[in-house]
Amino acid sequence: MLEVLAYLFEQFYNADGLPDVSQLAKKLSLAGFEGEDIHDALAWLGELKQIDVTPYRALDSHSGVLRSLQPMELARFSDEAAQFLFSLDAAKILTAGERELVLDRVWREPEGEVSAERIKLIVLMVIWQKRDALSNLLIEDLLFGRDGAALH
Template identity: 30%
Template sequence: MVDILIFVYENFFTSGIYPSNTTLQTRLFAAGFNEKEVNLALDWFDHLDQLSNQSGNSQPNETIRCLHAHEQEKISASVWGFLLFLEQNSIISAIQREWVLSSLMSLDVNEIDVERVKLITLMILWRQGQSSETLLLEELLHEHEFLLH
């Protein structure tokens, strides 16, 4: 799914417009992604929309979030630190942090790197239309230029 997120970022992000699922599906198939990958990605975006509609604006959260043992297996200290940095600096809310964590845990990889966290967070913010936070995170993404390789 990460490859699809990179494709969506590279092809649609700068326009500031998120395409309809039908348009996105057509473009993803044309780019050579298989049906299973495309459906997973579209389901992920739909799930984000549902979460956004349910939660509305979140208030600052004063609770402490600890990772479960199975989360600790995939989420390194640097990834967790980065997520906390984003939350503490009001780039993402506590609810958005949970969406990022949920998305990271659903990836079929053993360990998550910070660049994937940045990409997933960027996609969540973009999908929710939070442009100022998105611009800051985009700057962080390009700091490592992992998408250009």
């Protein structure tokens, strides 16, 4: 699915919006993507549209406050996923509100450990809407990696 999101980022990120779902599915199919990946990416986009960031923005005034994860929260993350989230927090890439939104999205995941790939998708979902230079760089890094290749 990351390959589909990378394609969407390249093709539509600077556009005013995406084509409707059926047109987008056809374009993705014509571009050579498989049905399951297309379905997952379209579901991801649908989830993206439903996020209401308004309640989380109020937390941004507390951006200097450190947030420790409780053991119950930390247990949801794979080691790699926790390290990724901690690195974003240490680099102050996410605001306090965005970090809480990411954590809330993790709690909406099915039971079990959340992988590094899934936490990256959640972070991608949270920052996709910002459209600023730092977010664009993080999106490119998440989707294409440091060497320019799409993540698998």
